[in-house]
Amino acid sequence: MKNIAVIGTGYVGLVTGTCFAETGNNVICVDIDKEKVERLKNGEVPIYEPHLDVLFERNIKQKRLQFTTDLASAIKDAEIIFLALPTPPGEDGSADLSYVLGVAKDLGKLITEYKVIIDKSTVPVGTADKVTAAIKAETDVPFAVVSNPEFLREGYAVDDFMNPDRVIIGTEDEKAKIVMKELYQPFIRDGHPLIFMDEKSAELTKYAANAFLATKITFMNEVANFCEIVGADVDKVREGMGSDTRIGHRFLYPGIGFGGSCFPKDVSALMKSGLDNNFDFSIIDAVLNVNKKQRIKLLDKILDYFGDIKGKKFALWGLSFKPDTDDIREAPALYLIDELINRGAEVVAFDPEGMDNVKKLLGDKISYVENQYDALDGADALLIATEWSVFKNPDFNLIKSKLNSPVIFDGRNIFNLSDIQEKGVYYSSIGRQTILPKV
Numbered sequence: 001m002k003n004i005a006v007i008g009t010g011y012v013g014l015v016t017g018t019c020f021a022e023t024g025n026n027v028i029c030v031d032i033d034k035e036k037v038e039r040l041k042n043g044e045v046p047i048y049e050p051h052l053d054v055l056f057e058r059n060i061k062q063k064r065l066q067f068t069t070d071l072a073s074a075i076k077d078a079e080i081i082f083l084a085l086p087t088p089p090g091e092d093g094s095a096d097l098s099y100v101l102g103v104a105k106d107l108g109k110l111i112t113e114y115k116v117i118i119d120k121s122t123v124p125v126g127t128a129d130k131v132t133a134a135i136k137a138e139t140d141v142p143f144a145v146v147s148n149p150e151f152l153r154e155g156y157a158v159d160d161f162m163n164p165d166r167v168i169i170g171t172e173d174e175k176a177k178i179v180m181k182e183l184y185q186p187f188i189r190d191g192h193p194l195i196f197m198d199e200k201s202a203e204l205t206k207y208a209a210n211a212f213l214a215t216k217i218t219f220m221n222e223v224a225n226f227c228e229i230v231g232a233d234v235d236k237v238r239e240g241m242g243s244d245t246r247i248g249h250r251f252l253y254p255g256i257g258f259g260g261s262c263f264p265k266d267v268s269a270l271m272k273s274g275l276d277n278n279f280d281f282s283i284i285d286a287v288l289n290v291n292k293k294q295r296i297k298l299l300d301k302i303l304d305y306f307g308d309i310k311g312k313k314f315a316l317w318g319l320s321f322k323p324d325t326d327d328i329r330e331a332p333a334l335y336l337i338d339e340l341i342n343r344g345a346e347v348v349a350f351d352p353e354g355m356d357n358v359k360k361l362l363g364d365k366i367s368y369v370e371n372q373y374d375a376l377d378g379a380d381a382l383l384i385a386t387e388w389s390v391f392k393n394p395d396f397n398l399i400k401s402k403l404n405s406p407v408i409f410d411g412r413n414i415f416n417l418s419d420i421q422e423k424g425v426y427y428s429s430i431g432r433q434t435i436l437p438k439v
């Protein structure tokens with residue numbers, strides 16, 4: 001059992017805190033957002049993350065999980081302090097370290113005994129040194145700074161955290177290594193190691209992993225675009241490629257680009273890190289450029305089909321950047337909406353979890369409905385931007401009866417081409433043949 005403080009109680013902090021409580025530790029989560037802490041104290045999970053609620057409730061009940069806005073009291077008895085703070089993109093694409101370094105300074109003023117301070121935020125190479133310097137500027141008390149990047153995915157966060165492929169520990173402090181080994185021991189299984197390395201390598205591992213996955217997706221998006229030109233089927237190509245165990249099937253799904261709070265910002269930050277070190281990350285540059293175009297790929301198809309879209313009405317299924325999350329940060333749907341409304345079209349949207357967040361961002365620029373089929377009334381086409389399960393087996397007769405004409409643009413390839421042929425719709429997807437309604 002260890003006493004742990006987690007600073008920053010967002011997607012990563014809350015999952016980290018809850019999962020460490022689940023493995024028997026005493027955890028206190030800190031956040032500056034008073035309203036969020038109030039909700040957490042009232043037993044409410046403020047984000048949509050499947051399976052988190054069960055662990056959250058159990059550990060609160062057993063008093064292993066607490067919440068506060070008071071940093072000083074939270075860290076007083078904690079031997080281990082996690083930083084799960086935002087590192088949003090600055091104007092130049094670099095990671096904004098003000099949250100992390102601000103809290104590091106505060107910690108320097110507050111600590112009175114040895115602490116292991118662990119950076120879980122995604123940060124550029126060299127940040128551990130900056131955190132160390134920020135704390136040292138305030139205190140002579142001994143401490144260790146560890147880089148322990150997080151690899152969880154939203155929507156699968158609890159499972160990813162509880163059963164990680166690997167845990168990366170970047171530190172050269174021997175005492176901290178022992179603390180980290182004990183802490184993570186419950187999560188380690190055969191073939192899923194705890195990997196120790198220096199801080200810089202740990203920091204770069206995180207960016208390199210995200211950039212590689214973003215590159216893999218982007219490569220497939222380009223292959224899909226080429227499939228459309230030469231008449232190949234990206235589903236077949238994907239299956240054929242993925243069957244090579246050196247390539248693997250995962251993260252080969254083409255679509256309307258990668259979004260979310262991490263890939264776009266982390267790929268940009270790695271690019272900026274390169275530039276800061278006079279290193280030209282040309283592959284990353286290409287990934288960012290291709291993804292920018294891919295995010296509005298459906299627009300090209302819509303314009304090809306309709307020509308002018310002024311006054312047209314579009315039903316949009318899916319707003320979140322991927323299914324099983326309410327997170328809309330850098331969601332491709334938002335870029336598509338922007339292009340549509342700038343051209344005078346109307347958008348009626350439905351998303352199972354993301355609508356409240358979009359309402360806060362876009363207000364009445366678009367309309368919202370509580371049922372996916374209500375979006376279709378009098379619409380000129382259905383657009384699919386997120387592959388939520390609830391969209392995958394719809395009532396096609398109802399879709400056809402509500403749309404002005406049976407036209408579907410699918411940015412996530414959620415229907416099998418062989419199935420859709422029988423449905424009597426015009427169906428355009430990514431990297432596959434366009435299906436015309438049978439006459």
Ligand SMILES: NC(=O)C1=CN([C@@H]2O[C@H](COP(=O)(O)OP(=O)(O)OC[C@H]3O[C@@H](n4cnc5c(N)ncnc54)[C@H](O)[C@@H]3O)[C@@H](O)[C@H]2O)C=CC1
Pocket residue numbers: 007008009010011012013030031032033036084085086087099102103120121122123150151152153154261262
């Ligand atoms: N969201 C994800 O799936 C993953 C995120 N990451 C990284 O983890 C870090 C955190 O990301 P998220 O959890 O998504 O961010 P988030 O925005 O959901 O949560 C950050 C939290 O920190 C709080 N905060 C800000 N300043 C604070 C302060 N001075 N003291 C206490 N709390 C403060 C905010 O109020 C917010 O609740 C980022 O570096 C991100 O790149 C890494 C892996 C996965």
Ligand SMILES: O=C(O)[C@H]1O[C@H](OP(=O)(O)OP(=O)(O)OC[C@H]2O[C@@H](n3ccc(=O)[nH]c3=O)[C@H](O)[C@@H]2O)[C@H](O)[C@@H](O)[C@@H]1O
Pocket residue numbers: 122150151152153154155210213217250251252253254255256257258259260261262263321322
């Ligand atoms: O650093 C982070 O924050 C996290 O970023 C991603 O996780 P996440 O953003 O939650 O979502 P992913 O499932 O990776 O999807 C990211 C984007 O890529 C897209 N994607 C994913 C897979 C695929 O085959 N095709 C594809 O277009 C998704 O639609 C989504 O927009 C990584 O997968 C996590 O390992 C990492 O911890």
